[in-house]
Amino acid sequence: MDKTSLSERDICTKFITPALRAAGWDEMLQIREEVSFTKGRIIVRGKLVSRGQAKRADYILSVKPNIPLAIIETKDNTHSVGDGLQQALEYAETLQIPFVFSSNGDGFVFHDRTAPGGPSETTLSLNQFPAPDELWARYRTWKGIDPTAEQIVLQDYYDDGSGKAPRYYQVNAVNAAIEAIAKGQDRILLVMATGTGKTYTAFQIIWRLWKAGRKKRILFLADRNVLVDQTMVNDFRPFGGAMAKLSTSSKTIERADGTKVDLTLALDRQRRIDSAYEIYLGLYQSITGPEERQKLYKEFSPGFFDLIVIDECHRGSAAEDSAWREILDYFASATQIGLTATPKETRYVSNIEYFGDPVFSYSLKQGIRDGFLAPYKVVKVHIDRDVEGYRPEKGQLDRDGEEVEDRIYNTKDFDRTIVLDERTRLVARKVTEFLRESGDRFQKTIVFCVDQEHAARMRQALVNENADLVAANHRYVMRITGNDKEGQDQLGNFIDPESTYPVIVTTSRLLSTGVDAQTCRLIVLDREIGSMTEFKQIVGRGTRVHEDTRKFYFTLLDFRGATNHFADPDFDGEPVQIYEPGADDPITPPDDAPPGADDAITPGTDETVVDDPDGVHLPTKGSGQRKVYIDGVSVRIITERIEYLDENGKLVTESLRDFTKAALRKRFASLDDFLKRWKSEARKQAIVEELEAEGLPLDPIADELGKNLDPFDLICHIAFDRKPLTRRERADNVRKRDAFSKYGPQGRAVLDALLAKYADEGVLNLDDANVLRVTPFTAMGSIVELVRAFGGKLGFEQAAQELQAALYQDIA
16 A cells, blocks of 8 residues: 555544554444644634634544543544644643654654653554553542542543533533642632633533542532522522522522523421532632621531632632632641632732642633634723813802812722713713614623612713614613612523623623623623722623624723723733724724734635623712712813734734735736636636635625625725726716617617616626526516517527627726
């Protein structure tokens, strides 16, 4: 057999897989082939959305499912045996796999990442591939796993039989936590960006420790009721009857599959605890409080729980005076796992000091690069009063008739100590304008306000701006804050992809963390955000990809300069676009890249086109501080600008127009080159079809320009800056030249109707006689009669081709 004639797939089937079987690897349980472990980065260019190519390993070998040991990168036999090693090493680092192999079917090059002191690369023949036990023994030695710890590390993942498998970074997080706990570490920190499945990761950790018998009683703590309820009916559902909620309030809620279930409670009406359960979930506010009688957790003995998992532990759980720290200290003997998207490091609070360094981290930047998280655009809006400040006129009175203190007020004051109602109305107007111009007024939107009172005013302003849709359903705009029961009751509907209403919600802090708003497409910032931790959490409200509703990216509409956090070195996931429109510019970002974006990347052949409680800042009674309301003060937008950035903050992403231009210039070297091809191609539609086959559809750019342009004019205008003519203008030019005079009345009528068909519908193949089978031609006579007017079919085709040539007679 001539190996060099075999494909890479043939090499795998005929040489690699048999070598693995001969070494003792189980083909059903331990060998996986062609494993795609990322989704492919989402790239946004105007209305065009594409995905980069997913990363795919040729082989991943696991001692047990989701406990990977080795990766193999294969090449066909025209390559040398080690040609795939560098790629495999890159993948191995991402997947945290220690043993790396490359092969071309002749043998293997083996790179051992566990042996830094010895020879790390060796060449093996096909029959020398290591057995599973050999690699597992090396792994155990490398990790320091003793026989007792091995039993826990090898405990199975939960598998519901549906084929759902954890993502690669979730596997890394689970295995890192399990190995640390198996070796005796009792404080674990996992840092994972919002939207990457922290709760599912926690479930797999708890499941494996519980099934292994290492942790028998477990407490899962969160600080939002909706988080506990979602967790019980979704990710933690397999725990079944062993699980209960530390609550006295019975509740029926809907699972992800649409079925309804009653939550099992561990408390009776007298707040007595049923200690027969093994998995307890609770709201930390409901099991502790400032008074001793509120400290329900003390009804458990300090040694009752073996494991405590704290969801979103950045919100003060590590602070010495926090309620969560009080609970953690009480159950000090338990292993404690903190889950966070943003480890909190300040002078007063440190998750790192309490938990130690994270055993695993997965950032927003990594999530966007891998395609698991949605990228985002930023629209920066600067209001004159925010930028220039506001100083009241001498003797200026507020709404209550009291004189306003004479000083300069700025963005820190607006809606906190002083209220300019016109400013609120302007923000509401711009938000509404954005939704209108985007073409979808029903995209889920969160507006973050200074406090609950500001959220109420913003809701009213948005109601007035969207009176038509509010009249159809009053829940189109709602306030969801800590003191608003009606609003909180609608939170479930807002985050439900199947529920249309509410569409726009105003809030202060309730929606900044932990709420899984999968279909949120617009986040509006109308308050300052001083904390990087909170800023990351707010960004996280929109990072979930929801392919069923074609949500691949989202927009941040920033009125307060909050997105200046992007310049902070602690921020790890920059936007793809920043736009600061001027006073007369549209609020939606244009799809033109900024000047200087010459290094813009274009989709390559490896891309696929896819279409704290609220009110903490409220003035306290008796404090002497009140909000000052001033009417009649004009405000206006002064600047709005656009930039395209990648995850490293460099200008690389480009507009749909620039992408199209670059792609067309690659296809046609010059205008003359294109004109020669266009003139020589009898069937013009063939050129359009070729471009579509190359991933360059012209329809999106035609929609963007908003004109009825021929593909010819689209290409000349976009690629070569030629002034375009509309189809109707081209048709009228032909009529003015009286190009039909040599034909009889019926022939002229047919050609005039063909011109109208071209102008109205953009029909390019005018010489296709089948066009005569539709209106208006059917009213002119039979197809035989119409063709006879030109002396036969060949005469008709020649006349139509002459007509088509006349359309482009003006080109150089």
